[in-house]
Amino acid sequence: MNDFDWGVIARSWSFLAEGMALSALLVLVATVGGLVLGFGLALMRLSTHRFIAAPAAAYVTVMRSLPLVLVLFWFYFLIPLAIGRPIGSLMSALIAFVMFEAAFYCEIIRAGIANVRKGQAEAGLATGLRRGQVMRHIVMPQALRAMMPLVLNQIVIVFQDTSLVYVVALHDFLTTASIVASRDGRPTEMYTLVAVVYLIICLSATKAVEFYRKGRTT
Amino acid sequence: MIAVEDVHKSYGKLQILRGCSATVRQGEVVVICGPSGSGKSTLIKCVNGLVPFERGTITVNGVSVSDPKTDLPALRSRIGMVFQSFELYPHMTALENVSLAQIHVLKRSRAEADERSEKILMRVGLGSKMTSRPSQLSGGQQQRVGIARALAMDPAAMLFDEPTSALDPEMINEVLEVMQELALEGMTMMVVTHEMGFAQRVADRVLFMDGGEILEDTPKAQFFTAPATERAKQFLTKVLTH
Numbered sequence: 126m127n128d129f130d131w132g133v134i135a136r137s138w139s140f141l142a143e144g145m146a147l148s149a150l151l152v153l154v155a156t157v158g159g160l161v162l163g164f165g166l167a168l169m170r171l172s173t174h175r176f177i178a179a180p181a182a183a184y185v186t187v188m189r190s191l192p193l194v195l196v197l198f199w200f201y202f203l204i205p206l207a208i209g210r211p212i213g214s215l216m217s218a219l220i221a222f223v224m225f226e227a228a229f230y231c232e233i234i235r236a237g238i239a240n241v242r243k244g245q246a247e248a249g250l251a252t253g254l255r256r257g258q259v260m261r262h263i264v265m266p267q268a269l270r271a272m273m274p275l276v277l278n279q280i281v282i283v284f285q286d287t288s289l290v291y292v293v294a295l296h297d298f299l300t301t302a303s304i305v306a307s308r309d310g311r312p313t314e315m316y317t318l319v320a321v322v323y324l325i326i327c328l329s330a331t332k333a334v335e336f337y338r339k340g341r342t343t
Numbered sequence: 344m345i346a347v348e349d350v351h352k353s354y355g356k357l358q359i360l361r362g363c364s365a366t367v368r369q370g371e372v373v374v375i376c377g378p379s380g381s382g383k384s385t386l387i388k389c390v391n392g393l394v395p396f397e398r399g400t401i402t403v404n405g406v407s408v409s410d411p412k413t414d415l416p417a418l419r420s421r422i423g424m425v426f427q428s429f430e431l432y433p434h435m436t437a438l439e440n441v442s443l444a445q446i447h448v449l450k451r452s453r454a455e456a457d458e459r460s461e462k463i464l465m466r467v468g469l470g471s472k473m474t475s476r477p478s479q480l481s482g483g484q485q486q487r488v489g490i491a492r493a494l495a496m497d498p499a500a501m502l503f504d505e506p507t508s509a510l511d512p513e514m515i516n517e518v519l520e521v522m523q524e525l526a527l528e529g530m531t532m533m534v535v536t537h538e539m540g541f542a543q544r545v546a547d548r549v550l551f552m553d554g555g556e557i558l559e560d561t562p563k564a565q566f567f568t569a570p571a572t573e574r575a576k577q578f579l580t581k582v583l584t585h
């Protein structure tokens with residue numbers, strides 16, 4: 126019977142950290158970019174002009190029906206074809222994540238905005254505020270509060286999804302860990318580590334949501 | 344000062360307003376009543392352009408509400424509006440609710456705006472509630488903040504859409520008192536309400552609406568003693584006896 130050898134984690138630390146850094150970068154870019162682009166899409170979808178709302182709706186439907194792996198492949202092969210030069214797997218993965226997440230954030234933001242009572246905007250407009258000011262000072266602050274738990278949940282999902290970048294030959298945290306696991310013959314230790322890290326991240330997000338909810342009700 | 348002429352409004356095929364005309368002169372208080380669904384809220388929201396209409400004209404101080412060249416936000420900033428469900432901003436304190444439009448529409452500094460807000464909140468009896476959130480206030484207090492928010496813009500006229508019908512009975516009077524005071528000071532007011540006592544005390548005229556039409560437009564004395572239409576009579580017996 127083999128004893129556990131937790132030293133494998135320390136020995137492969139810098140390699141694992143690289144994977145962790147890539148995961149973190151993907152999560153960060155996907156979240157920030159996805160929120161910004163998703164906000165634009167949500168505004169388009171809420172427009173009363175059909176030719177503005179329809180393209181955004183189509184985009185969201187298509188993106189949400191495709192598996193992320195496919196989207197990653199797509200951008201990896203399509204963007205170089207479209208712009209005539211290679212952009213590297215990291216760049217294509219970042220773009221793919223942003224485009225993919227934007228569709229989900231669009232729906233989260235749209236629901237958040239739609240849940241703010243119509244009378245709130247009317248009250249703001251009635252005092253002479255312009256539409257943009259009503260959005261910024263009255264509707265969005267309320268929408269953001271309602272959206273916060275869903276956004277945190279989405280961040281956890283993205284973190285789990287970063288492992289899919291192996292299809293474009295990138296190593297995220299999970300992939301680096303599994304490389305070490307088979308190279309050093311220490312799967313138990315490595316996959317335990319992976320599970321613990323995922324668990325910590327998920328629990329912190331849950332705690333953040335709870336903390337946030339408590340803060341709101343007082 | 345407010346002139347409504349032959350206003351028609353439909354939602355899809357459903358016609359809500361069928362040719363409404365009315366005028367409200369400077370300093371006048373006009374009460375609008377009528378059964379549920381008769382188009383009272385729709386009409387009052389047409390006056391400040393919150394609801395667009397297909398036919399007819401509405402002018403406020405000579406400025407047309409439906410003219411695409413009109414600066415609607417500027418026009419609205421001169422007309423206060425008070426809502427049935429208060430519509431205070433829940434993420435702001437009472438003071439911030441009252442200051443918001445002063446800062447972003449009238450371009451007052453925050454200090455200036457807050458100073459004015461404090462004065463108005465004190466005037467409506469909420470001097471001790473400046474830093475409370477709407478959720479910490481009673482319905483009557485919330486509606487008084489709603490009135491203060493409108494007054495802070497120094498409006499030339501005020502629109503009220505059933506300001507007391509969401510309130511518990513014991514809170515109705517504190518709101519009506521504030522409105523009555525405003526009327527006595529000469530504010531031009533259009534008030535949708537079923538508070539006939541209020542109408543009897545302060546209204547100059549009463550409009551009775553039914554089915555998207557203004558069936559009566561009469562001085563209040565005449566409305567209460569001798570309504571011209573059968574439907575107004577029925578309506579009056581209903582609201583006065585319950």
Ligand SMILES: Nc1ncnc2c1ncn2[C@@H]1O[C@H](COP(=O)(O)OP(=O)(O)OP(=O)(O)O)[C@@H](O)[C@H]1O
Nearest residue numbers: 354357359377378379380381382383384385386505
């Ligand atoms: N946004 C809308 N879309 C479709 N129909 C509407 C809309 N707003 C109002 N209506 C309809 O217009 C009619 C008149 O509504 P309105 O709110 O003006 O009546 P009201 O006289 O204010 O009634 P209440 O006393 O119940 O407030 C109602 O039948 C209502 O269902």
Ligand SMILES: [Mg+2]
Nearest residue numbers: 383384385505
């Ligand atoms: Mg109404």
